[in-house]
Amino acid sequence: MKTSLRLLPLLLLFVLCGCYRILPSNGGGQGSIRTEARPINPDDIALPAGYSAEAVATGLTFPTAVAFDEQGRLHVLEAGYSYGEVFLEPKLLRVEPGGSLTTVATGIKNGPWTGVTFHNGNFYVAEGGEMLGGKILRISPDGNITSLIEDLPTMGDHHTNGPVIGADGMLYFSLGTATNSGVVGPDNYDYGWLERYPDFHDIPCQDIVLVGRNYTSNLPPEPKSEEHVTGAYSPYGAATTPGQVIEGRIPCSGAVLRMLPEGGAPPELVAWGFRNPFGLAFSPAGQLYVSDNGYDVRGSRPVWGTGDYLWEVEQGQWYGWPDYSGGLAFNGDRFAPPGEEPPQPILAQHPNKPPKPVATLGVHSSSNGLDFSRSDAFGFKGQVFVAQFGDLAPGVGKVLAPVGYKVLRVDVESGVVTEFAANEGKIVAPASKLKNGGFERPISVKFSPDGESLYVVDFGIMETGEGEDINPVVKTGVIWKITKTKPSL
Amino acid sequence: MKRCFLLSVGFFLLLMLSYCGTARRGVPMFDPVDIENQAVAQGEKVYMSYCQKCHPGGEAGLGPAINNKPLPGAMIKFQVRNGLGMMPAFKEEVIPDEELDNMVAYLKTLRKAKEE
Numbered sequence: 127m128k129t130s131l132r133l134l135p136l137l138l139l140f141v142l143c144g145c146y147r148i149l150p151s152n153g154g155g156q157g158s159i160r161t162e163a164r165p166i167n168p169d170d171i172a173l174p175a176g177y178s179a180e181a182v183a184t185g186l187t188f189p190t191a192v193a194f195d196e197q198g199r200l201h202v203l204e205a206g207y208s209y210g211e212v213f214l215e216p217k218l219l220r221v222e223p224g225g226s227l228t229t230v231a232t233g234i235k236n237g238p239w240t241g242v243t244f245h246n247g248n249f250y251v252a253e254g255g256e257m258l259g260g261k262i263l264r265i266s267p268d269g270n271i272t273s274l275i276e277d278l279p280t281m282g283d284h285h286t287n288g289p290v291i292g293a294d295g296m297l298y299f300s301l302g303t304a305t306n307s308g309v310v311g312p313d314n315y316d317y318g319w320l321e322r323y324p325d326f327h328d329i330p331c332q333d334i335v336l337v338g339r340n341y342t343s344n345l346p347p348e349p350k351s352e353e354h355v356t357g358a359y360s361p362y363g364a365a366t367t368p369g370q371v372i373e374g375r376i377p378c379s380g381a382v383l384r385m386l387p388e389g390g391a392p393p394e395l396v397a398w399g400f401r402n403p404f405g406l407a408f409s410p411a412g413q414l415y416v417s418d419n420g421y422d423v424r425g426s427r428p429v430w431g432t433g434d435y436l437w438e439v440e441q442g443q444w445y446g447w448p449d450y451s452g453g454l455a456f457n458g459d460r461f462a463p464p465g466e467e468p469p470q471p472i473l474a475q476h477p478n479k480p481p482k483p484v485a486t487l488g489v490h491s492s493s494n495g496l497d498f499s500r501s502d503a504f505g506f507k508g509q510v511f512v513a514q515f516g517d518l519a520p521g522v523g524k525v526l527a528p529v530g531y532k533v534l535r536v537d538v539e540s541g542v543v544t545e546f547a548a549n550e551g552k553i554v555a556p557a558s559k560l561k562n563g564g565f566e567r568p569i570s571v572k573f574s575p576d577g578e579s580l581y582v583v584d585f586g587i588m589e590t591g592e593g594e595d596i597n598p599v600v601k602t603g604v605i606w607k608i609t610k611t612k613p614s615l
Numbered sequence: 616m617k618r619c620f621l622l623s624v625g626f627f628l629l630l631m632l633s634y635c636g637t638a639r640r641g642v643p644m645f646d647p648v649d650i651e652n653q654a655v656a657q658g659e660k661v662y663m664s665y666c667q668k669c670h671p672g673g674e675a676g677l678g679p680a681i682n683n684k685p686l687p688g689a690m691i692k693f694q695v696r697n698g699l700g701m702m703p704a705f706k707e708e709v710i711p712d713e714e715l716d717n718m719v720a721y722l723k724t725l726r727k728a729k730e731e
Contacts, residue, residue: 145679146701172643431677431703433668452668460703486668489677527675541663545643545672552637553674 146526147464153490153519154528155590160558164587164602167563172550176612179547182581183221186603187214191495191570192581193242193249195267198574201230201249202583202605206237207256209518210588210596211318218242218249218265221605231269236261240287240404241495241570245297245387250274252286252299256319260286262299262385274389278377279304281323282314284402284419293412296384299393300416302402303380304328308448308472310362311343311426316594320345325361328448331378331398334359335474338368341426356426358448358472369474380447382406382416382439399444399480400437405496405570409538410508414439415484417493417512420451423463423523427472429456430463430523434493435483436512436536446480449473453482463523485541490517491530495570499535501577504610509535511546511580513568516556521594528555533568533582547582547608558587566602582606638680640673640728648725658721661714665705673725678702682726688719 168179183189188205195201199220206216216239218231230249233239238254253261253273260278265271274297280286284302292298305314310327314320340355357366377383381398385391396414405417416437421429432451449456449471462468487493492515499506514530532548548554549564556566567585574581586602641648650656673682678701681691692715698704710718 174643431669431701464701486664488671489668491671491676523677525677526679529671529676540660542659543663543667543671545641547643550644552639554639 146524149526151520151524152527153517153525153590154531154556154559155517155588155596156519157559159556159587159589160561161587161589161597161599164557164566164599164604165563166604168606170550170557170560170562170564171547171606173547173608176610177547177608178611179606179608181604182607183225183227183605184603185601186219186227186586186605187600188212188238188585188598189569189583189603189605190238190585191241192572192583192605193244194575195244195249196247200581200605201242201244203239203242203251204603205239205254206233206235207254208238208588208596208598209317210598212598212600213237213257214600216253218251218269229269230267231265231271233263233271234258238285240285241289241406243288243290245291250289250291250297250387252288254285254287255280256285257281257322260301262286262289262297262389264387264389274387275385275393279326279329279379281326282319283317287402287404288406290406290408290414291387292384292408292414295387297387298382298384298396298406298414300382300400300403300406301377301379302400302404303447306422306425307427307429307469308358309341309356309426310360311341311356312345313425313594314362315345320362327361328359328379329377330359330372330374331376331381331395332374332477334372334374334477336366336368336370336372337470337472337474338366338370339470339472340365343426382414396441397439397443397445399447399450399477401447403437404494405512407496407498407510409498409510410500415496415510415538417487417496418445419492419494420489421461422490422521424521427469428463428466428523429461429469431461431489433489434487434491436485436487436493436496436510436538437481438484438538440481443481444477449476450480452486453480483541484538485536485543487512487534487543488514488529490519490522490525492516492518493530493534495572495583497571497573497580499573499577499580501573503576503578504573504580506535506546509537511535511571513571513582515567515569515585518588518590518596520592521590521596527553528559531556531565531567533571533580556587558589565606566604578609580608582608636683638674638683640682640725645728648721648728650721650724652720652724654717655721655724657714658717658719661710661718662721665710666718669702673722681722688723691719691722
């Protein structure tokens, strides 16, 4: 009795603080995932009172974005690439009334096509560039593809994203980083690209000075004794020295750039220090916002517990990658993975103190496409809607429950985040895990030209196993349309 | 010591039991969280800045759910200040006492949100 008496408070402490280390990861792609079919049932999506959802296109392979032409006709991109190293032909498709699909243009196996916008009679598409480097393409309504810029350095973990057109008439796009946190390592080999591009690495937008920290690793097929020493912003196996200067150039990694929509001139830097700025959107007042995917717990420099962020983009600013997360410096043990050393800074000087984020979003939520509501008919005018693809645990790190898999709305003034649409159930998870007919992985959102409907692009089923084992399922992508059926009180 | 024992047993049982209920609160599944109260509204912003990323909406994510267990305010505060386990601690310089009180008020309001 006496001992159990003393043990109980301990037990309580254990319940409080022992869970995370002991519990297994339970990401949305883990466990029993239904991959053989994708039933559709809009009633399985919880929406605010007065809204309803319907599926307007199904059977898509890796859809990433939608746009409307001048006649208001809905078009969708099929990415043509997915994590899990699936290379297919990317496509721009028109969704006919009734849901049948007409191919407008077919690209080469250099996806993923990550974003599309319609402007002055043409489609503008960001070609991710996993195989050959990123591009910005102009696609005419009859399907002619012209490349406006090529060789963007995005053959790594993250791709060329965007584009959106600003009030200044310029085309804004973004480039994700090559790596998780600045150092090429075995995780990049697992992703597949390090074998294709053994010398590829991150590129700063301005000259940077390194602390000279190096990381030792070896690649999976090699014996453990085969060690490589790699520094930041350097090819795999290239060590760096204290005070070493890495020359900046444009285009660069983790940046938002802009160019003339007709091409011809080199792109200009807007801002950098992002990791994977996937979603770009201008607010009704003309301010640019981006969503940024935070660090993963992988590779030679793993970082734990960092959120995804929504940023207001200010000209010329550096937003903190690879030494800050959400405006917080890597200067303590806060970002240390369980039982490991915390990440140490790799830059000897920082270009500026990074700004504060507009909103903080779930760790590993993969917060992606954005769009602002501009209409009272839909509601929440001035708020930004965010599509969350959902975690890729355990490859990106451990989570106790699925993170993301929903559409949020954010009040950009207060930073308050509210769930707008997510599957019914005790927890939010993809339909393939919950075994219902709702969302899998929302990747982008777009309001119709009249602002009255919100289109949600749902990438489809993606199962995740140990490490970088990722299994995306073709022909399971869906476009959902959400409308307000009852006026607000 | 006796009281401590009983309290511990009580908490322990409550914690164990409460792991069963859903941690979802607020729209769209539940009634909106009432943030009329200024302290609660400010507490929501504090929560959004420091906690949301690991406990989205008070549900589990990277960290465990906090909506579905009857954690007393003092225990929430203890956890925030000391960061037991893997959770980082947040000291007074980061979240002042008053903001922490407001955040706890917000969490309690959130927890009470009714199902639609």
